[in-house]
Amino acid sequence: MDGSSTIRRGFRVRRARRRSPTGPLLAALTVAALLAGCTVTGPDGDDERGRGDDGRRDDRVSAPPVGSVLAVKIDNVSAARPQTGIDAADIVYAEQVEGGLSRLMAVYATKFPESVGPVRSARESDLELLRQFDEPTLAFSGAQGKLLPLIDRAPLRAETPEDAERAYFRGDEKPVPHNLYLRPDRLIDSPPGADALTTGFRYGPAPVGGTPEDSRTVRYPAARFTFTWSEDSDRWQVSMDGTPTITTDDVRVAPATVVVQYVTIRESRFHDYLGNNTPYTETVGSGRAEVLRDGKAFEADWRRETPTNGTTFTTPDGTPMNFAEGQVWVVYAAAQ
Known part of the structure; x- marks a missing residue:
């Protein structure tokens, strides 16, 4: 059994909630959805829920626009190291998170590594930072439940393991939650090029x-x-x-x-x-x-x-x- 199948099992119920079941099926799915919606937290206190409580997402950005950069949230606690693919990023942003710890955001435009990670959760600050790009793709593992609606409304393409199951996999060299990785070319066909780096640099x-x-x-x-x-x-x-x-x-x-x-x-x-x-x-x-x-x-x-x-x-x-x-x-x- 590969890592991607492990992720897939964890998100099936939330996808089923977007349909409109009736009768006994509705009751069964409601119970299952409540169980599936429980917060999974890592040792640094992340809320790893994939989407909002209603299971919906904003589909205004359904595919990466031409010239869209890929931004990936990278775990940076000691258990997550060594990391993968950060040397290929054009820009790496470092920010402070809970408990005085740090987290990285790697931005890719000129080349994609084979894989990137470990991937972790997003923060509110990321939304302001990413506004400088034209509808960027943000790859992340989840976010604090009340933040998810803001992510859904932001002018970006949000991609969690729920949204793009085949793009993510679990490695076997680190413990959960520090072993989630992304294959960038399964989200975006090819790097958009340096012109997408509208950073002002x-x-x-x-x-x-x-x-x-x-x-x-x-x-x-x-x-x-x-x-x-x-x-x-x-x-x-x-x-x-x-x-x-x-x-x-x-x-x-x-x-x-x-x-x-x-x-x-x-x-x-x-x-x-x-x-x-x-x-x-x-x-x-x-x-x-x-x-x-x-x-x-x-x-x-x-x-x-x-x-x-x-x-x-x-x-x-x-x-x-x-x-x-x-x-x-x-x-x-x-x-x-």
Whole structure:
């Protein structure tokens, strides 16, 4: 029995609820649906329900539009590592979640890896962040029950294991819930290309100045990211919680540019099953940032006017801030 059949069993009842059964069949399905709707939580407090309580979803975006990026929520607790496919992402966003832990969102436009994961649940902040793209596809394992209606109404194509059973599978090297993986080419036929990355980022030569930097650490209450400059690879080698980040394919994750973006991180309206509030990361607004590239740190200012805009970065004198060609990591840190 493969992993995909395991997922399939868990979602059959919720799909059956969209039909309109009558009589005894309705009663039987009602009981089954109530059982199936029970929250499945992982050790970091996620609510893994696939859709809303009424079993419906918004079908306005039924297929990925041309030029749609793929965004995948990636588990980032120690039990989920090593991860798969994050080295192939064009952009990796790091955000704070419940308990001071961290979670990743990997965005793919120029190439798809064979598989990505472990896939975990979405957060309210993701909806604002993803508005910069044209109806992106969001792959995630589920979400807090009260958040699901907001996801359904958002201008994106939401794909959980319930929606796209054949695109997901369970691996056998990690325990549930840290073993759910996505096959990207079963959601989108081919990568949309670099033009789909409507982030506002600019690429080109570094500005003048900058301060030589060997290593930079960004800390959350219960997690940390360290980026160490490698002269040999001209990249920033990533470590998370003190451990080098190496994929299941034995690739050291090493972006060309790292952005430490200082933002407001506030309480949201949602909580996990333990009652911990889910942080909301505000990505619309303005503030300061540090851009790491070419072994240097550059002071920068960031601005994002509206949710549908990308984020622009400039040097303190107003000159556009160029990133180095290659993968970009954006780590959201609390503004002081």
